[in-house]
Amino acid sequence: xxxxxxxxxxxxxxxxxxxxxxxxxxxxxxxxxxxxxxxxxxxxxxxxxxxxxxxxxxxxxxxxxxxxxxxxxxxxxxxxxxxxxxxxxxxxxxxxxxxxxxxxxxxxxxxxxxxxxxxxxxxxxxxxxxxxxxxxxxxxxxxxxxxxxxxxxxxxxxxxxxxxxxxxxxxxxxxxxxxxxxxxxxxxxxxxxxxxxxxxxxxxxxxxxxxxxxxxxxxxxxxxxxxxxxxxxxxxxxxxxxxxxxxxxxxxxxxxxxxxxxxxxxxxxxxxxxxxxxxxxxxxxxxxxxxxxxxxxxxxxxxxxxxxxxxxxxxxxxx
Amino acid sequence: xxxxxxxxxxxxxxxxxxxxxxxxxxxxxxxxxxxxxxxxxxxxxxxxxxxxxxxxxxxxxxxxxxxxxxxxxxxxxxxxxxxxxxxxxxxxxxxxxxxxxxxxxxxxxxxxxxxxxxxxxxxxxxxxxxxxxxxxxxxxxxxxxxxxxxxxxxxxxxxxxxxxxxxxxxxxxxxxxxxxxxxxxxxxxxxxxxxxxxxxxxxxxxxxxxxxxxxxxxxxxxxxxxxxxxxxxxxxxxxxxxxxxxxxxxxxxxxxxxxxxxxxxxxxxxxxxxxxxxxxxxxxxxxxxxxxxxxxxxxxxxxxxxxxxxxxxxxxxxxxxxxxxxxxxxxxxxxxxxxxxxxxxxxxxxxxxxxxxxxxxxxxxxxxxxxxxxxxxxxxxxxxxxxxxxxxxxxxxxxxxxxxxxxxxxxxxxxxxxxxxxxxxxxxxxxxxxxxxxxxxxxxxxxxxxxxxxxxxxxxxxxxxxxxxxxxxxxxxxxxxxxxxxxxxxxxxxxxxxxxxxxxxxxxxxxxxxxxxxxxxxxxxxxxxxxxxxxxxxxxxxxxxxxxxxxxxxxxxxxxxxxxxxxxxxxxxxxxxxxxxx
Numbered sequence: 098x099x100x101x102x103x104x105x106x107x108x109x110x111x112x113x114x115x116x117x118x119x120x121x122x123x124x125x126x127x128x129x130x131x132x133x134x135x136x137x138x139x140x141x142x143x144x145x146x147x148x149x150x151x152x153x154x155x156x157x158x159x160x161x162x163x164x165x166x167x168x169x170x171x172x173x174x175x176x177x178x179x180x181x182x183x184x185x186x187x188x189x190x191x192x193x194x195x196x197x198x199x200x201x202x203x204x205x206x207x208x209x210x211x212x213x214x215x216x217x218x219x220x221x222x223x224x225x226x227x228x229x230x231x232x233x234x235x236x237x238x239x240x241x242x243x244x245x246x247x248x249x250x251x252x253x254x255x256x257x258x259x260x261x262x263x264x265x266x267x268x269x270x271x272x273x274x275x276x277x278x279x280x281x282x283x284x285x286x287x288x289x290x291x292x293x294x295x296x297x298x299x300x301x302x303x304x305x306x307x308x309x310x311x312x313x314x315x316x317x318x319x320x321x322x323x324x325x326x327x328x329x330x331x332x333x334x335x336x337x338x339x340x341x342x343x344x345x346x347x348x349x350x351x352x353x354x355x356x357x358x359x360x361x362x363x364x365x366x367x368x369x370x371x372x373x374x375x376x377x378x379x380x381x382x383x384x385x386x387x388x389x390x391x392x393x394x395x396x397x398x399x400x401x402x403x404x405x406x407x408x409x410x411x412x413x414x415x416x
Numbered sequence: 417x418x419x420x421x422x423x424x425x426x427x428x429x430x431x432x433x434x435x436x437x438x439x440x441x442x443x444x445x446x447x448x449x450x451x452x453x454x455x456x457x458x459x460x461x462x463x464x465x466x467x468x469x470x471x472x473x474x475x476x477x478x479x480x481x482x483x484x485x486x487x488x489x490x491x492x493x494x495x496x497x498x499x500x501x502x503x504x505x506x507x508x509x510x511x512x513x514x515x516x517x518x519x520x521x522x523x524x525x526x527x528x529x530x531x532x533x534x535x536x537x538x539x540x541x542x543x544x545x546x547x548x549x550x551x552x553x554x555x556x557x558x559x560x561x562x563x564x565x566x567x568x569x570x571x572x573x574x575x576x577x578x579x580x581x582x583x584x585x586x587x588x589x590x591x592x593x594x595x596x597x598x599x600x601x602x603x604x605x606x607x608x609x610x611x612x613x614x615x616x617x618x619x620x621x622x623x624x625x626x627x628x629x630x631x632x633x634x635x636x637x638x639x640x641x642x643x644x645x646x647x648x649x650x651x652x653x654x655x656x657x658x659x660x661x662x663x664x665x666x667x668x669x670x671x672x673x674x675x676x677x678x679x680x681x682x683x684x685x686x687x688x689x690x691x692x693x694x695x696x697x698x699x700x701x702x703x704x705x706x707x708x709x710x711x712x713x714x715x716x717x718x719x720x721x722x723x724x725x726x727x728x729x730x731x732x733x734x735x736x737x738x739x740x741x742x743x744x745x746x747x748x749x750x751x752x753x754x755x756x757x758x759x760x761x762x763x764x765x766x767x768x769x770x771x772x773x774x775x776x777x778x779x780x781x782x783x784x785x786x787x788x789x790x791x792x793x794x795x796x797x798x799x800x801x802x803x804x805x806x807x808x809x810x811x812x813x814x815x816x817x818x819x820x821x822x823x824x825x826x827x828x829x830x831x832x833x834x835x836x837x838x839x840x841x842x843x844x845x846x847x848x849x850x851x852x853x854x855x856x857x858x859x860x861x862x863x864x865x866x867x868x869x870x871x872x873x874x875x876x877x878x879x880x881x882x883x884x885x886x887x888x889x890x891x892x893x894x895x896x897x898x899x900x901x902x903x904x905x906x907x908x909x910x911x912x913x914x915x916x917x918x919x920x921x922x923x924x925x926x927x928x929x930x931x932x933x934x935x936x937x938x939x940x941x942x943x944x945x946x947x948x949x950x951x952x953x954x955x956x957x958x959x960x961x962x963x964x965x966x967x968x969x970x971x972x973x974x975x976x977x978x979x980x981x982x983x984x985x986x987x988x989x990x991x992x993x994x995x996x997x998x
Binding site: 301302303305306307308309310311312313316321324325398399400401 | 492493494522523524525526527529530531533534535538539540541542543544552553556557591593604607608617
């Protein structure tokens with residue numbers, strides 16, 4: 098177990114480092130340096146101002162020095178300074194991250210609940226019609242654009258019926274509606290994968306043995322099938338972090354919530370490269386950490402994972 | 417076994433005779449089950465009447481598709497969604513199972529009817545501990561006062577000891593993948609017996625296990641059934657096992673019962689023609705000492721396959737595992753050499769090294785005198801023209817999306833042999849060689865029967881003109897009558913084409929029929945080799961004797977007289993009786 102842990106954490110660090118290096122290289126591919134780009138967005142600026150700012154931000158140093166300096170900064174939590182506000186990137190992001198974390202976190206939990214309930218209902222129902230309807234919901238969910246659903250709900254709830262404020266006012270609905278909008282898109286892949294792996298689990302002989310023991314349908318589903326089927330769904334969970342983040346940006350914009358969404362929007366429109374760089378790194382890190390957690394959870398779900406470590410694939414996780 | 421075996425004499429006027437125990441526990445009357453599939457229905461069980469007395473052990477025998485599994489599943493209420501009971505009733509004691517509500521059935525399953533499933537490997541929840549799966553039965557059927565964890569745990573430990581599992585305390589915390597197949601089946605038997613049910617359905621409980629394990633498991637099973645007075649409906653395709661362990665045999669064919677009588681009566685004189693054929697195929701054969709030998713009789717000095725000191729190590733994390741240890745043998749051209757042994761004995765690893773799909777750690781492999789131990793990639797490709805594999809499971813060894821003709825023709829395409837027209841001519845020729853009607857050429861594997869699929873696999877192996885075939889458990893998935901037909905085909909091909917077979921099997925009955933020489937493997941070692949008659953008649957190693965003693969079919973062998981005498985009378989040649997055997 099210890100070896101597995103060290104191995105996975107090492108891999109995670111490697112990925113973050115690679116992400117940083119890629120972002121750094123991408124910035125070098127820009128036609129000019131970040132400061133020049135930033136200052137020349139709207140109008141021509143004199144060269145002296147550009148040079149002063151360049152040396153302030155360290156963009157006049159040789160590339161290797163810049164690379165190592167920024168890398169060292171990462172470890173001490175220093176992501177550099179935003180060109181637009183002069184604030185440190187860390188402060189700029191941490192100031193609003195809480196709101197996004199609250200939105201994304203609640204949306205994720207809601208999405209898992211929606212997916213599990215949907216799959217439970219589809220599996221346990223005796224009606225073929227109900228089952229067919231439920232099975233077709235996830236593809237529908239993933240086909241609905243987040244901004245469209247958000248706008249439609251705003252139109253209905255705020256403008257037609259007036260039960261919800263157009264802007265966040267701390268009321269239950271003003272958090273619940275964005276959460277639901279985001280949860281629906283995130284629950285779609287979870288439910289789809291879970292449905293598939295649950296139906297695969299139900300093809301296995303041990304389900305017959307459970308029925309022969311006298312277990313009821315819901316006993317079998319909640320106590321056995323779900324845990325067996327959770328593996329592939331957990332993998333997808335790691336991947337939905339991307340959807341979750343992208344969805345938050347859109348949802349925040351639609352519902353006029355402050356959060357990382359607005360920071361991303363500003364950073365991109367003002368061409369604030371250090372801030373964009375920080376945001377990309379943050380996303381990559383979150384992605385890596387979530388997937389690390391997923392990997393560490395696997396052995397708890399399926400004891401065969403650790404056994405087969407290094408010796409070929411484990412006997413089908415169910416996929 | 418069971419003490420009170422009901423002996424109601426059958427009505428002499430009936431051709432099909434049914435046993436009627438005096439106080440039946442289970443009564444099936446006029447049962448009819450149909451499967452719906454894409455709007456069409458097929459009848460799997462067609463008007464079955466069956467009674468099983470208390471404590472009686474009844475074997476339900478038949479080939480796949482005979483409806484035996486459907487009947488068993490109807491009784492315990494595990495029919496798949498597509499199946500429907502359209503007529504008849506099933507009663508257990510005073511309870512009518514066919515009209516009971518689902519809730520009541522849940523109370524009956526596990527408590528009054530138990531199940532020992534077919535495939536122990538996949539019949540335990542892989543992500544729950546053995547202990548929790550054993551305790552689950554008690555939690556599902558609490559029966560009165562809530563019992564403490566301690567009380568349940570004691571019961572579970574007692575059960576594990578009952579089925580002969582060592583270190584029970586430790587087993588409770590283990591997961592299914594940490595147990596061998598035999599141990600898993602013992603756990604499943606413990607689960608089935610935990611509430612001492614009146615009736616047990618055992619659905620091919622040992623067909624996935626090695627013979628030596630099978631013998632031990634069946635012994636445990638029989639002992640417990642006797643101890644608890646449990647009636648057992650023992651579903652099997654293996655007549656040898658059925659005759660050894662049951663008091664009464666029910667033979668099913670195409671959804672109907674064709675014979676239902678005590679074992680002794682059936683062995684003495686089967687009423688039904690189909691039963692007679694099954695018995696004939698399952699019994700040891702007196703080898704017809706005919707002149708199959710003559711075909712390739714010129715003295716061939718160079719063996720088709722020769723291995724010297726073959727060794728294979730597998731390296732896990734830190735631990736070495738020697739799968740094959742210093743194995744040497746030779747196979748003369750045009751003969752059949754069988755490797756027998758339990759799973760894990762290294763026989764398949766040996767075969768894969770000979771096929772050059774796996775590199776040996778040490779030792780030499782010679783094919784027709786040529787050393788191929790270190791053959792290059794392109795040399796191996798040439799090698800595979802003359803050396804081919806027929807795999808265990810024809811279902812998964814054939815691409816389900818390709819037509820039969822494409823499957824057989826694929827090797828020709830891979831090796832860019834001939835023009836399109838020549839290739840189709842060759843495919844037609846191969847189809848004829850394996851006795852498949854040309855009409856099947858356009859069908860896909862799923863539309864074929866198991867035997868037909870195995871013929872397709874054989875034809876594919878022969879496509880490039882292979883002279884040596886490695887048959888890895890090639891007949892294990894087939895019913896006994898189909899097995900006989902494929903065996904006859906293999907014998908004919910051997911005679912016509914002078915083929916050499918390396919036959920891997922755990923089925924001693926088949927091995928005895930097909931082999932010229934036999935090698936017995938155990939834990940990577942070749943413990944014994946010799947002509948078939950010698951191995952089966954007069955084995956020199958203790959292990960071979962254990963293996964032979966575990967081979968089911970004692971009563972069948974007793975029936976067909978002195979086997980050893982018969983085997984000695986005919987020197988080792990693969991003799992195969994086709995279906996037309998008397």
